[in-house]
Amino acid sequence: MKGNTIGLGALILVVMGMILSPGQDLKAQVVSDSSYIESFPELVTGRYYFSRKYTGLDIKDRTGEFADLKYRPNSTLNMGVGASYNSFTLNLAYGFGFLNPDKGQGETKYLDAQVHAYPSKWAIDGFAQFYKGYHLVPEGAQALENQNFYYRPDMKVREIGGSVKYVFNAEKFSYKAAFLQTEWQKKSAGSLLAGLEMYGGQVLGDSSLIPSQLSEGSVRNFDKITFWEFGPNIGYAYTLVIDQHYFIMGSATANLGLNYTQLEGEMKAKNWSVNSNYFLKASAGYNSKKWAINANYVYNNVRLAKTDDFNNDLVTGNYRLNFIYRFAPGPKLDKVLNAINPYNYLK
Template sequence: MKFFLLCVCVWMVSVHNSQGQQTKDDTLYYQTFPSKLVGRYYLSRKFSGMGLEKGGERLWYMPNSTLNTGFGLTYQNLTLNLAYGFGFINPERGRGETNYLDLQAHAYPKNWVIDLFGQFYNGYFLSGDNLQLADGEDRLFPDMKLRKVGASVQYLFNGDKFSYRAAFLQNEWQQRSAGSFLAGMEVYGGQVRNQYGILPTSLAREFDLRQVKFMEWSPTIGYAYSLVVKKHFFLTLSAASGFSVGRTSLHDATGAEERNWAVRPNYFLRGFTGYNSDRWSVNVNYVYNQVNLAPVAGHRIHVGTGNYRFNLIYRFAPGPKLAKKLDWIDRTKKKLFGR
């Protein structure tokens, strides 16, 4: 049900983003491909981890998420990707087993940037070669669970000249350098829990942490810029941040609770680079969102969510029969939004 509702929301955003007539500024800065299909082969990995600082020790809990490979198709702004994490590209490295459902939607209507998150992870390991643990302490936390839901909505002030879709969806082609300011808001909530303890034994003597709950809200501001070289090579960077008002509560093994309200900075980073043309595109991209929680009882915690991907893209015109079947997208737009 969660997956179905999220797909409906993404679809509504996608069909609302009309690929209609371009202005003169549009054609000078980027080109759209409203009648072409965008096919892709890709490699991708998603993750949601937790960083924790306590007593001078820095811990980074990571899931053993898989590197997935698959194929996708985009028509206008409606995208379907199917991938699988095959065993031969995910060798066993002693990181335990993670079961997860990671729902990340990154939608880019012309003047908006919309990100939706639904992370449901079971099973973590402590990352870092320099981590000092006592003899006999295990790096694996198979019963540790992380849940995070949230949304970020930002307005793109210069959507006539700057295109996120050229970098992320590859259904447009940024041909000249351009940038834009961003402003919006975000909200996140979730929890991390482990009935057997979140902290290594050597750090759990004063406070045996079993559960973390959080809720945050923040206005955001940022900037994005695409540097285009010789019309085809591009580097797109984007950063947004805001001071969030949030509440964090910690629960120990006895059920005792400690909580705190605080204002903390969050940030959202995106990077895209590669080659683009009217038919082919090759690129790599990385999206990272960090939510910094209100510190409680000497614990400084953040939740980091990321997605990195390699794309090999080919754009092509659908045949007459397929083109007729795709007309329902345009008809649906007109019925819902009158255009």
């Protein structure tokens, strides 16, 4: 297995952030209600964290000939450090060997670059994901008799896309408190969300993506999926705060998008449809002025257009455990942090 490639990943994140960011001065800040949100622009928010990302494919046979096939990568558990100061955040992580002693029977090579940014009154999520090497998880493997592990080293998934949402009640509700830890949500609050999403990509294999045990003699085999999707979304986010410090946050948006999907191989099928997708976020933990601890999870489901035989989904997940400590930078560190902050040049 290989974890994130830091150099290329950072470049993709910067480009995606510039493309997805609304056309406004990113340094502009919402005037928050101080009784609900406390910000820490003068402090460095340092973090030590563990994370794991994945992007998978679910193949669903509409004819009922075989059970759902759930392909998942063998991605690493990563350990990393990061820091946030003013509007700038940098995180670096790696899948060290001692965290992944059992690499399993199938290797996955991948670059999974994600941006989750919250400038002003916006929530921005971008994805650039490139995976090679997949296996069936137990639910799907049960469809294959006498074979507990089914591995496809040739299988590739490529997906690029993103979601932009306007946060209507950003004066009282803070995404940053839950996911960037640069703010502290002191009282319960929620917000309506609305925006746009767009995704596109391919799934490729050297042979049929349906295992030969299930597809032998079938004319329904396909080894390539091409798709793109675009449409509006709407949702709601809410943070429940207990005794100012403990919190549980949940966010859900639904997307109604125009989707085009094409299957290629022994069978050829394509279709246009309007699909409903969903995007979930959750976070829970403890927050205070000096330190915080929390666990968060991001899950995105992109439904592909149905064909007569198949109804397939791409699923993306990212979960993380954060240990946070905030401190005031000295004069030298403050000078360095401001010098490397790219937002200082976006005026």
